[in-house]
Every structure is written in structure tokens, then in C-alpha cells.
Amino acid sequence: MLLQLEDIVLRFAGNTVLDNVRFGVAEGTVASLIGPNGAGKTSLFNCITGFYRPQQGAITFAGEPLLKRKPHAVTRLGIARTFQNVRLFREMTVLENVMAGQHCRSRAGALSAVLALPGQRSEEAHIRNVCEDCLEFVGIGHEADRTATNLAYGHQRLVEIARALATEPRLLLLDEPAAGLNSTEKAELVTLIQRIRDERGVAVLLIEHDMGLVMEVSQYITVLDHGRVIAEGTAGEVQADPAVIEAYLGQDEEELAL
Known part of the structure; x- marks a missing residue:
């Protein structure tokens, strides 16, 4: 099992x-x-x-x-999960919400982010690609740049599933x-x-x-x-x-x- x-x-x-x-x-x-x-x-x-x-x-x-x-x-x-009630970051876009799911797989530290080191930029591009793929997979890739909480309720559910899938x-x-x-x-x-x-x-x-x-x-x-x-x-x-x-x-x- x-x-x-x-x-x-x-x-x-x-x-x-x-x-x-x-x-x-x-x-x-x-x-x-x-x-x-x-x-x-x-x-x-x-x-x-x-x-x-x-x-x-x-x-x-x-x-x-x-x-x-x-x-x-x-x-x-x-192991990834979704919840009974939709839990999205209210002021973030659909893509940004899903990118939060990749946090558990990221390696670049705060200093790399502040200095925009090549390794951090490469990792950021990889995270974006993974999350765009997850959004396309659940069928809402075209809504990546919208504020997540402005979506119809059914699509908010899909954002949560995409975010869970982004954890791989x-x-x-x-x-x-x-x-x-x-x-x-x-x-x-x-x-x-x-x-x-x-x-x-x-x-x-x-x-x-x-x-x-x-x-x-x-x-x-x-x-x-x-x-x-x-x-x-x-x-x-x-x-x-x-x-x-x-x-x-x-x-x-x-x-x-x-």
C-alpha cells in the first residue's frame, strides 16, 4: 500500500x-x-x-x-490536499496561488532572491513552468493572471487542485x-x-x-x-x-x- x-x-x-x-x-x-x-x-x-x-x-x-x-x-x-472550504490568497493571481504550492520543492534561499542570483532566476522560471502546466492540466490556464478570488466558485476549486498538483x-x-x-x-x-x-x-x-x-x-x-x-x-x-x-x-x- x-x-x-x-x-x-x-x-x-x-x-x-x-x-x-x-x-x-x-x-x-x-x-x-x-x-x-x-x-x-x-x-x-x-x-x-x-x-x-x-x-x-x-x-x-x-x-x-x-x-x-x-x-x-x-x-x-x-501528500497534497485540498480543504472543504476554498482557501486561496485573496490578493494574489491564479498563477501566484499555484506557485505557492511549489514552495516545498524550492531550494533558493532569501539571499539568492534578494540578489536575483542566476540559480534563483532559473528556479523561478522552472516553478512558473510547472505551475502553468498544472493550470493547463485542470483547464484554467487562460485565467492565470486573474485575481484568484474573482473567479467563479467552480474555478476557484480548480485553482486549489492545481496548487495541490504543483507540490508534485x-x-x-x-x-x-x-x-x-x-x-x-x-x-x-x-x-x-x-x-x-x-x-x-x-x-x-x-x-x-x-x-x-x-x-x-x-x-x-x-x-x-x-x-x-x-x-x-x-x-x-x-x-x-x-x-x-x-x-x-x-x-x-x-x-x-x-
Whole structure:
């Protein structure tokens, strides 16, 4: 497994948020983490990316332990993420926002930047090329010079994905990427996620409430409820699991069958 979680336990003020969570993400796959609100999905992302420190368990990425690493070190190792709410630098252009993602790969120091040394200028050109390529990949290269927060909401989401790709990850974590998108944008998102896997060779793990999108794009699904894994398997296996239907949708099976 590229990413492996073993018996993760996370508690806040005596409340157990994650209870012996165990699952993995294989190289070159798209996997989803689903469950009702409050199930612990985003908390799990925060454990993987170094924002939270679980009290118990182990997380490894490409064989490397993650739990003692800070967020920037996790990013440098090859894990990128987006967030539930769009987080862009308000006064910066689209390209500048994406270039911020390359910071973890840059080597030139402050003195080189101040003196505009040849090495720094060469690195700056490389960063720009990488980020322009990421914008073209997600389909908004033509908006590179616009102020990022002036874009339509769906395109702001794409800026975040481009910025995450600019970190040159092996694993991309997407936290509710379809939230606020219309049906056309969701269809385009499905295609983009598949292209990220197929053309970039990046594994994807997403949290998502849109079950139609999850079932279409995911090769493997893990279901959380009250911090516990209650089911995992292919889309067909999860759709048919009575525990998932009850925990995630109550008595309404129609949404899960989309």
C-alpha cells in the first residue's frame, strides 16, 4: 500500500473521534472515504497530513512513518490536499496561488532572491513552468493572471487542485471537492480525477457526500460511522451493505443506489 493506517485512535477532551481506524490506499488508485457528518473523515485527513497527532496507531506513506512529521514535511514527502472550504490568497493571481504550492520543492534561499542570483532566476522560471502546466492540466490556464478570488466558485476549486498538483504529490487528498458544484462541473470533476490518476500517476483519496460521484470514480471505498470503519470494498459491495445503508442514509436507499 502507498498509504497505510493502522489502529488510529484520536480523542479530544475525552471524546473518541477515531476508533481503531485501519485502511490503506494503493498506488495508482482512486479511493473514497464516506460517512455521515461527524463520522471523523476530515479528522482522519488531518491526522494523515500532520495537523492532528493521534494518541494511538501508525500511519506510513511509501514505507515512511508520518505521525511525527509536521504538515510541510508531509507535503514534501508527497501528500497534497485540498480543504472543504476554498482557501486561496485573496490578493494574489491564479498563477501566484499555484506557485505557492511549489514552495516545498524550492531550494533558493532569501539571499539568492534578494540578489536575483542566476540559480534563483532559473528556479523561478522552472516553478512558473510547472505551475502553468498544472493550470493547463485542470483547464484554467487562460485565467492565470486573474485575481484568484474573482473567479467563479467552480474555478476557484480548480485553482486549489492545481496548487495541490504543483507540490508534485504521489497522493492527493480531496476534501469534498464537489461541494457547491453544478451537475456539469461534477461530471468534469470525475474526468479530472481520473486523469490525475491515469496521466499524472497520482493516487487520489477523497471525502465526498455526492454518492453518484463516489460510485462512479472510486475503485475502493471505506465507510466511517462515529469514528469506526463499518464497511469497505468496491462500489458494488458498499452499495449492498446493510450497515452502510442504515448508518449513512437511514431508511432511504435511493441516494446510495445512484
